[in-house]
Amino acid sequence: MRARDLAVEFPAVTLDTPALEAARLLAERDLPGLILVDEDARPLSILPGTQVLRLAVPAYCQDDPALARVVDEAHADRFLHRLGGKTVRECLPEQPRELPVTDPEATVLEIAALMARTRSPLVAVMDEKRLIGAVTLQSLLDHALGV
């Protein structure tokens, strides 16, 4: 089995994608992260799901999560409203996560080695010019274990 067989279509976002749309993609598609691409659809980085949360959580709560308890339950439930108007550009970590990229011919072992080295549960698969899709840790393990 090769990367081309394991890769699935994967939602990509750009720097200008609304942060709330990124959160919806993560939730609806049950993904560990999103692939950030440039204007020419070339993959740039991974946006981990937890980074989108950072934009929605007030800074004082991130420094001390226990402080979040002073916000009542009803308001806490609506915390994602703070994403309104913000974009993926503002979600990016200061040091963007390395995006492992491989080609369609990569074997299962090669993909596993990339995931192990970069600690990324996601590997982008590119042909010469464009993003074909991605292999997730889940699909790799499912295949390797015959689940």
Next chain:
Amino acid sequence: MRARDLAVEFPAVTLDTPALEAARLLAERDLPGLILVDEDARPLSILPGTQVLRLAVPAYCQDDPALARVVDEAHADRFLHRLGGKTVRECLPEQPRELPVTDPEATVLEIAALMARTRSPLVAVMDEKRLIGAVTLQSLLDHALGV
């Protein structure tokens, strides 16, 4: 909504759990990681899925994933066999990942703040003595977005 409402039963492993069993749990339950507990079922750390792969991938392939291509496809497909006989103890990173833990009363915002600060898509929920379950980034986003 509180942590007790969002927490789901979550498979825990110990240092002596076979690595292959950990891989099966990750695959079958579609999880971002596993919770490592001590003999008294108290949570110790998170075992990210990619760490289990590290044990299955020969060191020379992790240093240079392209070298994995010299292994033929049939053998590459069976790379998880290298986990046989190994345990979770051997999978742990040198610097174990911080396990965010909260109590059943934590609000959605408090859980989000913990995930954002620790960059963990998983928060363990404990009552005074034992692990009740965990809240995942997915379940948090599903709730916050009303998916």
